Amino acid sequence: MLAPRSGRACCVGALLLLGVVAARGEPPPTLLVTPPPTAAQLRFIEGRDAVRVLGERRPGPVDPESASERQLQAYCSNGEAQRAAADKGFLTDVVSAILAFVLDKAAERVRSELARYSAISERTSRVDYYRGGPDGAGNGRPDSRYTCLRFTRFAADSGDRSDVALDFVAGIGLDTDHNAILLRPLRLYVSKAGARSVNGKYAVAIMVHAEAVWRESVVGHQGTIFDQTIASEAVDLTGGPFLTYYPTEPLGGRRVPVIPVSIDSDRSRDFGRADFTVSAAEVGVQPATLTLLAQFLPTTQDRRTRLLLEAAAIASQPLL
Secondary structure, three states: OHHHHHHHHHHHHHHHHHHHHHHHOOOOOOOOOOOOOOEEEEEEEOHHHHHHHHHOOOOOOOOOOOHHHHHHHHHHHOOOOOOOOOOOOOOOOOOOOOOOOOOOHHHHHHHHHHHOOEEEEEEEEEEEEEOOOHHHHOOOOOOEOOOEEEEEEEEEOOOOOEEEEEEEEEEOOEOOOOOOEEEEEEEEEEOOOOOOOOOOEEEEEEEEEEEEEEEEOOEEEEEEEEEEEEEEEEEEOOOOOEEEEOOOOOOOOEEEOOOOOOOOOOOOOOEEEEEEEEEEEEEEOOOHHHHHHHOOOOOOOOHHHHHHHHHHHHHOOOOO
16 A cells, blocks of 8 residues: 555656756657658558559568468459559658647656657648449449558668668458448558657557548538547567468458548549548656656657557557
């Protein structure tokens, strides 16, 4: 019974000390900071391009002839017809170590220390989700243009070349009834973490977010379509790169709402425009004192911070 009280008193005292130091404007103690990710890439994969896109800059441990990789290629290929791809514009953003809190100075100080053990890589792409053409122009159910997406974070090595540090493939096609989008992780590879860790062990959580603008009759709408964490893994890089495949059973994955379509959309061409954002949160194992201090601070509903907290919950657990 005495240990918890002593720990709480220690934490409260540390918080007060941090507040005094921050109020005086004294510089924080020097800590090594992992450089933020240098670049990220988000690609949407049509069935006809699956083998080619998945084969570009393939991570070394990925065996293209393995049963797991062939199953992934088959899932993303999905037997789609051959057709030319249309160029689309892209909006990109890379975010690292974002923790925004409006708190007192002591809380801000603690959160800034915790941020040194976490990072977010993020990219947003604007795409037309549904396939247009003669079939899409009628009253039939629209079909998704894309089957999968591939999110890659690069890290520059000492030779100024970009290495694949994190590579994630997910399914984003419609379900069998075309009533929902089926989000499912397919493959995750990590070779270099984007955050610090006290022991070389990390947690990775990946979220897919979609927003759209559409019109019903004379009323316009804008909003979030879905905001879903689809993969979270404990990662140990002390023995080398991490690679895992996910099952593709028929009842797997997460069903999320379809992209809404404006009433006057031209379905003779690709339609259903939406902004897709993939965010990868990486959180290292933190010193126990920082983790304990953080328990006394309020949290936030910011989606990036929520993703970091999900990863932090995994990082705090021992690897099996």
